[in-house]
Amino acid sequence: MRKTETLASWIEQSNNIVFFGGAGTSTESGIPDFRSAAGLYQTEQHSPYPPEVMLSRSFFVKMPEIFFDFYRGKMLHPDAKPNGCHRLLAKLEAQGKLKAVVTQNIDGLHQMAGSKEVLELHGSVHRNYCMGCRRFFELEKVMASKHLVPRCPYCQGIIKPDVVLYEEALDQHVLISSMDRIAHADLLIIGGTSLTVNPAAELVSYFRGSRSVLLNLDPTPYDSKAGLIINDKIGDVMEEVGQLLRI
Template sequence: MYEKLKKIIKESNNIVFFGGAGVSTESNIPDFRSAKGLYAHSPEYLLSRTYFESNTEDFYKFYKENLIFKDAQPNDAHYALAKLEKMGKLKAVITQNIDGLHQKAGSRKVYELHGSVIRNYCMDCREYHDLDYITGFNEAVPRCRKCGGIVKPDVTLYEEMLDMEVFNGAIECISKADVLIVGGTSLIVYPAASLVDFYKGNKLILINKGATSYDSKASMVIDARIGEVLKEATREL
């Protein structure tokens, strides 16, 4: 299994990686859908635009408890991908995660489909605020240092559109790729999952714990931990 994947990686200089929550769980970041606590609503509703606007204080309570993990560090998958990019083999990382760990590991070309907890902007004047500002703010709802407006994380909430510039950039990369490696995602969250349909090549590799709806279309399916697979596949490169 690993030998075949190693050979594909070794022979290609046009690889794109598309990853989901399974990449981050190996850095001990749980999927927010598994949030535990006495919540009156579903995690999806608590992270909706409606809830943000109508219950901003409660939104931030849930958000800080379940989506911010400041101590999280990149894992083997993040480092393997950064290594492949540095070698000129990997052209882009496309991620559904919002933790910034790909960049922390050294990846430069990262398309963050759902934004990032690292970036935060005032809804009134667009002043930028970093993550430390949000977590260190001594009131329930962070306010802009410049104008006092409410600060919103640069994260795509439910009911919001994806950033089309990012989405279209991801489409372009995937459509030009020789090899598409999809990892740590069951490919059920749309429209992100539809990106796979733009791949025109014949080397679609799926790495995930559990089946996906695209298994039958893949040239290679690996049911294993993404970090372990990528570390082994890039070990001797």
């Protein structure tokens, strides 16, 4: 039996599926990941500041102009569309099989594909708030700003993306909800993540079921624990699985 057939069979037999995903989930949608050979952290070499530094809270506060120049140029992909992975997950949720998507991504592609129960560990580029009056703004406001550092039209405060930067804590409600969903899943599908960024990567340790699947191009620290490993493009894999499930 092919691995995709095994995955399709496991999905058919499950009724409480949780998907835990990272940047690799969106690479086939044209959004680069971070840590692969072609990832943002490997290819972004022209700046005197490493991406990890520019994406930190302290750097954002001290040098907002450089932060937003990098953020707009490298982190925003408004034309990206969901791929086969996003689409299949949304269909499985509509069937009642998938109970939650836990994602490290900030691109909003799961929601664009139709998923409703999405737990965004690192926030979303589609939510932005004024650091002064706390009003919220859509991504379009940041994109259309005439100034490099977007400002609130009401109080002139800086509009900060509602994303978790380095040195910032994860939202505790989202974190606890993610733990609970994973702990009660009967099938955990892990996709497109190196499982090296904590505390997010530690969430998979809460899984108590007997079936876990790892979809990733490269090896991860979880490989020895996964019941099924598929080292291939996650969008293509899920597209094939959807065809096998006829959904």
